[in-house]
Ligand SMILES: Nc1ncnc2c1ncn2[C@@H]1O[C@H](COP(=O)(O)OP(=O)(O)OP(=O)(O)O)[C@@H](O)[C@H]1O
């Protein structure tokens with residue numbers, strides 16, 4: 001506890017970096033996945049490729065990906081960009097399937113009604129399919145956010161600092177308080193992300209929270 | 217006017233859903249597509265608004281080939297009622313109805329105001345406009361579906377089983393409202409149903425499709441019932457075909473004077489001696505209230521103790537309703553009323569049947585139906601002068 005109180009500044013700084021390194025890829029990954037998922041949903045042939053490809057991507061060890069990034073991107077090995085890009089890839093790996101599943105979950109009657117009354121494909125996606133896919137996508141996003149918060153701590157090993165630094169340093173120097181701070185920090189962060197996503201979902205799906213069961 | 221000219225649809229895999237179909241849906245009329253499940257009704261409907269492209273043949277709306285138009289734009293000009301309403305679950309009821317106007321770029325406030333008007337038009341309390349579809353009953357959802365299709369005031373409406381998701385009583389209500397609305401709006405409507413009774417009730421003319429997408433017959437409801445083209449159509453029309461056809465025959469039936477008693481202030485005034493076991497009770501202004509058993513007349517205090525159900529026919533109504541009124545009445549005398557619901561007399565089943573038989577005869581042999589009102593139950597034969 002003493003260690004934590006003495007290092008609140010450091011913990012705060014590392015937490016902020018952790019938020020950026022886990023959160024920015026979450027947002028970028030979501031946007032990319034929406035695009036990819038839409039294409040995979042619409043084009044039959046691409047669906048299998050997109051799902052298998054994204055599944056394989058997730059099996060690449062994070063450390064390997066962090067080390068690989070500078071070679072691919074031409075960035076310096078210590079650049080946080082490496083981590084952000086790598087984490088975005090992981091997010092996409094998880095979310096493409098989620099988006100496809102979400103779009104599959106849209107009631108066919110709603111989709112057909114949208115087409116029948118004159119929505120073009122793009123407006124139908126934004127106006128009807130996406131809002132109805134929100135519950136499924138949000139569920140996937142919650143998994144991805146927990147995954148991101150935990151995987152990103154590995155980035156300490158390639159010199160990009162965040163809460164993972166506390167774990168590495170605490171372990172090396174056998175400081176219990178530091179280990180505790182790193183672990184708790186990650187858990188609290190994961191819970192906060194989760195709560196934010198749930199709040200967002202709730203705000204985006206008012207029709208599911210009418211306080212009355214469906215009567216039809 | 218919508219015209220399908222030799223339209224065929226074969227799905228990949230070889231199903232012929234629609235086979236060489238030529239059909240015209242006249243402007244301002246209701247054309248009903250009816251047939252057993254899988255006979256290509258939905259496919260036909262969806263080819264009109266290009267949700268499905270025909271394999272061959274042409275479809276024109278007001279002489280314009282639909283395949284030459286932008287699909288989304290074409291659809292915005294055609295009201296479409298999807299089976300079970302097909303409402304957007306994530307939008308409020310009024311926002312659902314305003315979908316097409318908003319899609320067309322109309323002002324948001326005006327579109328919502330118009331949506332409320334339309335909800336009222338289809339019999340939905342505009343106060344329900346802020347609810348989500350899942351908070352409405354099935355029948356209400358179907359009305360909202362119809363309101364949404366009407367929102368941009370399209371001249372053409374395509375309706376796929378619009379009243380299927382509700383119980384028979386509500387369905388009948390929706391159908392009646394729909395006919396009333398169509399009377400006001402005069403849209404060009406193509407309506408799909410698998411319910412032949414609905415087809416007969418709603419259609420100005422009816423296209424019967426057989427499995428395989430073959431057109432079996434196009435005819436007016438009356439023609440269909442009286443002259444089915446083949447055994448498939450006759451079988452599809454089902455039982456009571458001859459009886460149902462009477463629903464389209466309006467003719468005067470002989471009327472008889474009925475002596476009545478008046479129910480006033482919870483009691484029958486002067487229960488006149490009457491040798492018939494059943495006596496008709498009316499209110500002070502001559503509206504029939506129902507039948508009472510003559511020996512119980514003194515005990516009647518309220519109209520709900522009287523049997524009236526189904527025994528009323530309108531003077532200008534169909535032979536079917538006259539016959540039904542007579543057969544449903546405990547006294548076997550059908551109560552006939554005028555437009556204002558005032559009693560004009562009673563009719564007898566055998567005389568209605570005589571009128572029916574009379575109608576089947578060639579024109580020149582026919583004798584005008586007996587004009588009634590006077591003369592008691594004297595066994596009048598409308599074919600009398602022979
Ligand atoms: N997308 C499709 N691909 C292949 N076959 C199809 C497709 N859509 C419909 N069909 C087939 O075409 C035939 C006609 O289908 P359609 O949906 O038009 O029937 P329907 O008359 O509307 O039937 P129902 O009363 O059951 O709604 C059926 O045999 C159906 O299986």
Ligand SMILES: [Mg+2]
Nearest residue numbers: 257258259376
């Ligand atoms: Mg159908």
